[in-house]
Amino acid sequence: MDYNIDLDNITVLREKGIDLLFQFGPILLKSLILLLVGRYAIRLLMKLFGKTLEKYEIDPSLATFFKSFLNALLWVLLLISVATTLGMEMTSFVAILGAAGLAVGLALQGSLSNFAGGVLILVFKPFRVGDTIEAQGTIGEVESIDILYTKIKNFDNKVVTIPNGALANNSMINYSQKPTRRVEIKVGVAYGTDLKKTRNIILEVLKLDQRIHADPEPLVKFVNFGDSSLDLIVRVWVDSENLWPVYWDNIEAIKEAFEQQEIEIPFPQRTVHHLYSEGK
Template sequence: MLEQFQNYEEHISKAIDWVWKLVPNIILAILLLVVGLWFVRLINKMVRKFFDKKDYDPTLESFLQSFISIVLKVLLFVLVVTQLGVKTSSLIAIIGAAGLAIGLALQGSLSNFAGGVLILLFKPFKIGDWISAQGVDGSVKEISIFNTKLNTFGNQLAIVPNGQLANGNIVNYSAEPIRRDNYTVGIGYGSNIKKAKDILLELCADDERILKEPKPEVYVAELADSSVNLSLRWWAKNENFWGAKFNLIEQSKLKFDEAGIEIPFPQRVIHSQEIED
């Protein structure tokens, strides 16, 4: 019994000695973590100031800032763990094994990272562009390592994974300086087609936001069931497009009313017949 008690006492003494040896490392690791996080924030702040002074692509700036921040935090984690007494060789082996496991578990995140790199390299869009992708329309607000943030028309924030963006269809409405619209309006079969076409072209000529070159054109697009559909094709700069479009819709209705040109709408005619007894 005495020998067993001495063994317990010896183990407890070794444990206390080990703790006392480890306490300084724990304190240093905590200090290293606090100072390291402050240093990471300082570096990130310096990087932002550097990019603010230089005329770089905002897309590249956003991506590099996110990437630098993550790399610095990973390095800080390695330093802190090493300070706790974990050997570098053992740490590398652990990181390798963990990296394989995490890579298999986070295939989607790795795909998003690769998608972010592809977006950065091929630049299908940049910050400020209005795009349509993955069922979302919005202005590109930020491109980070794993996802892209869009500001929608209703001022909501939409977050789209970069992997889906890089592998899906993207419509970039801001890629070209001017846009074309096909405005279709139906008139009655009894209305004067030439007069309606002249009114639409006059509206284009009177609106300074609609470009005169390429020249606006109007055609009979379809002889529908209850209307003759006219297609007006016109161009405008991106910043003037929506204002010109809404004004054209409103003014065409007013001018057609003044000219007595009917814009048909669905109607149902019901005939009643009396049945004699």
């Protein structure tokens, strides 16, 4: 008797399972196909969108931001379509989505701030991809500007990720925005050195470098009585990309010119006086 009941129950469950399969199987299959086709379509659209941006030479910063935003929007639309196909009512889904959005918004206030910061950066353009900037204790080249974060490659080839909110709301130095930069070299010579002669030697060295601009003209000025030296400042203007090569080449050339002209480059010294006579 028990065995018959169990068999009857199994038969009923099997029939219900078959009914459910025929009832919901096509819907699940249709939703799965929609998800796979939609995923492929999003990839295809993103490739086409990327090529369009390249064709019209859109700024790389804006291009990265637009692609990230469009990709997120397409995925939201796809998920809504899949949910609708599964039989979920749109009004219910929108209500759930709104409640979830509110909860996520409260939990991710920092991310929303970063999103707003990214929009401000792309609108006002304080820097672009490829610029060298200093921000949040990091100096390096901007690699990408995404929806929430900006990636900076420093001079050690390390990538630093900085939230856009911090970049948009704090001070930042852009070393690439202007086409020219000023090179500053500090020079020290021994006390008793002829400053006019020293200045002329430095100016002659600077004249040999074609990368240095004639206007504004190079400047060499005496600025300080140091502990062991007379301190001079050398200032020249160059194209931004030549800043460090000009600095390195000319500081070495000035040192060699001083040696040839017997201009003494001082080093810290101390004079010791003996207070007692010899032998005591």
